Amino acid sequence: MALEKSFEPHAVESRWYARWESAGWFQARSAGTAASPYCIQLPPPNVTGTLHMGHAFQQTLMDSLIRYHRMPGDNTNWVAGTDHAGIATQIVVERQLQEQGKTRHDLGRGKFVERVWEWKQESGATITRQMRRLGTSCDWSHEYFTMDPKMSKAVVEVFVRLHEEGLIYRGKRLVNWDPQLGTAVSDLEVEGEETTGTMWQILYPFPDGPQASTDKDGKPVSLRGMTIATTRPETMLADGAVAVHPEDERYRHLIGKRVELPLCDRTIPIVADTMVERDFGTGCVKITGAHDFNDYGAALRHNLPLIVIFTLDAKINENGPPQFQGMDRYVARKAVLAQLESGNFLVAAVPHKMVVPKSGRTGVVVEPMLTDQWFVKMDGWARSGLDAVASGQVKFFPEHWQSTYNHWLENIQDWCISRQLWWGHQIPAWYDDEGKIYVARTEEEAIKKSGGRKLTRDPDVLDTWFSSQLVPFSSLGWPDKTKDLDTFLPSSVLVTGFDIIFFWVARMIMASLHFTGKVPFHHVYINAIVRDAEGQKMSKSKGNTLDPIDLIDGIGFEALLQKSVSGLMLADHKKKAEKYVRSHFPNGIPSFGADALRFTFASLANFSRTLNFDLGRCEGYRNFCNKLWNATRFVLMNTEGRDCGTDESLAVELSTWDKWIISTLQRTEAEVEKGFAEYRFDNLAGAIYRFVWDEYCDWYLEIAKEQLAKGNEAQQRGTRRTLVRVLETALRLAHPIIPFITEELWQDVAPLAGRKGETIMLAPYPKSQPEKIDAAAEKEIAEVKQHLLGARNLKSEMKLPTNRKTPIIFSKALSTSMMTASTALVSTSISVLSEDEISRLNTPVGISGDLRFTFKVEMDVAAERERLGKEIARLEGEIPKARAKLGNASFVERAPAKVVEQEQARLAGFESTLARLREQLQKLP
């Protein structure tokens, strides 16, 4: 059959994906097979929307790995699922309600959760559809969702067991509180944002008048009271003490005395604590135990009361002075400052650079809040997590991420796992009327434990990462003992972003070790974060996000513009997004196809931490796909219906060129293997690219034309056999990266190469065969290429059309490979004359090694003089450098012999060429 003139991805992609999936070729084989297992856990995408570039990138790499291992027969299992993503998903649905003017409370918990489930169905389906478009070959037959009954069962089991072991506890602690969402969040979900705030100095007077003290320099002064420094004046309403450093000479004698708390009609003690920095601010700190993490510790150390003055939505409660009650925290701040000022308590207000903690989800400033929460004890787990990596059971790629991981685990705090949300796994704890806690797998079990009391279930749900951390084993059937667990745990490699090393990677390692005694995976490949072409973070509000599907299918300008601004709330963001789209995609995005996108991702996957996605690269790799397509078209045109040497009994003659391309293929295969082993997808993609384009297409196909035209029967057969076999192998080699096009082409090529099979997916992966590496052929061809480059260069210098063939004259008889190449690429005819004869032709002469050559054209003597002069000058520059190096005794003595020899050969080459060039110049008329 004849291929289309260019590669059109769409039909090919949908046809083959459907076929692969329905044939069941993605599915892991059940246990009991002798094949070695190869397993990857997909980081389950959140059901919050659609797949983004980061997903597409990651999945390309995972799919390449899976296909690379599936082809040679490993029992591959790519476990896929989606994550309920507690807070994130709840927010998405709440926003939808908001657009209808409703809140979740209007619906009630039951109805709201139902509503989220509906959204989950929709969003989950979108995501998996998009994954299929990319060609991801996960085992869909075992797809999970983190709130499936089976997964939930594991969550409950883990919670109960950890509680029994005393590793989960409930307690009233100061936690990060998101007042907008009304829930606790973990340390990791808080993001510091640098801002310039104000540092206020406030006077807390002594009740019994001024006290004698000294200033910084030791001069005596009289103090009206203690002047504290704070960035959060409104929290003074909850102050329990003022602290100074125990050795601070200014205040030492005042420790133990009391001061009046302005606006509050009560006094608080002065305490000594080493946490106070003497040189910072006034050296006096207010201690607000219930509303600041530092102060919380200090309050416990000094037995200070924990006064709570905020409601859960951050308004002043009944513990504050009446005039402030009901005020929002920022309104209260202003009011407090105003009253302090009028009471003459405000000493100073200076601008101050500080980091405000904001909720990663809502962007609201987080409030430390004293609440009852559930925690997981982390110290023991942390030690085992550190050991697993230190001992090499889990290895990071690139390696340096290990130190990030270590650093976090070495400083870990207990993990707050309860969330005051509705969407998620509800905590399996029940309370009786007296507040006694019963943790159990079911309500019946809890009632039984309580001795039949009436119980109420804890309304809170678990942090979404609590269930995610179990995925490596819960997705394989845990807590049941399953064959899958035996076979696929630990999985082979985890491919994920560095942003979730703490959230997810570390916790999986710890949880997996605790519950299964095994690490969850052997390797962790940390992929780069995808940025736009300029290195900017992709974000909806900048309008610089790309939808992988748009890169595959293409999208017109208008549609793209509309897509970018839709869903943006702020006019400012809309404007920005529009500007970006107009300047970067004035013509929309052309269709590149999934293979081109995948090849781009692979080529850009180096070990750096960011990946700047460049549309130009994508275009280049689309061109590559087209090149491969057309190379195949050419091969088919010349081989289909002809003898391609599958019949081993017929004579086959291989030329040096044939041997060379086969040899080069072996080297490429080795490079690809190395690339996969090191997770250097950029290197392996580059190796494939260079082989197909630079060697196979640019050289071998051109040579093959000549060999097919002039060779005898055995030689033609050899050429056809080489053409199809090398191509067929290259297709298999590239298949993990570009699955669709390779499958399509392979169907036609494989039979010609004598290879059987329904699909390239399950064909053996090429393995480098060292015995086919032919050093002699490689050396000969390298020289021939050098000569040809010289001839083409001369042609170009002579202003001859570079790819129109011209008669050429050489100074000596040529090897067959040289003859073939010359006829194939530069010359209509070849003649051989002596050097003298060539000189007498009065034509420009090229020199390559000991070979001279010329074309029969009128010589422009001046131009020729200039050309030779330029070349001579270049060599005259190189030669002294090489001579100096070789003249250096310590270089000759200390450098490896090989390096010295190489340098000598280089110099000799320069010198002989220079001599010839000079001679040539002399002979000019």
Place this chain on the structure above:
RNA sequence: GGGUGGUUAGCUCAGCGGUAGAGCACUGCCUUCACACGGCAGGGGCCAUAGGUUCGAUCCCUAUACCACCCACCA
């Protein structure tokens, strides 16, 4: 304040002790029967700066500068 990564061609990035590379962009020539999503040839770089180690440094070491990111309880 601590830590990590980066600084190589106009752009995005490889390389990493021994003659500076790729893709895209650029220049010239060529619509030749696989491919103009193409072919051939070419231009373009004191490899951030300063020291050190070495016969030899873009590469190793030590500083410095700048750019990113992460962690952190100076209120």
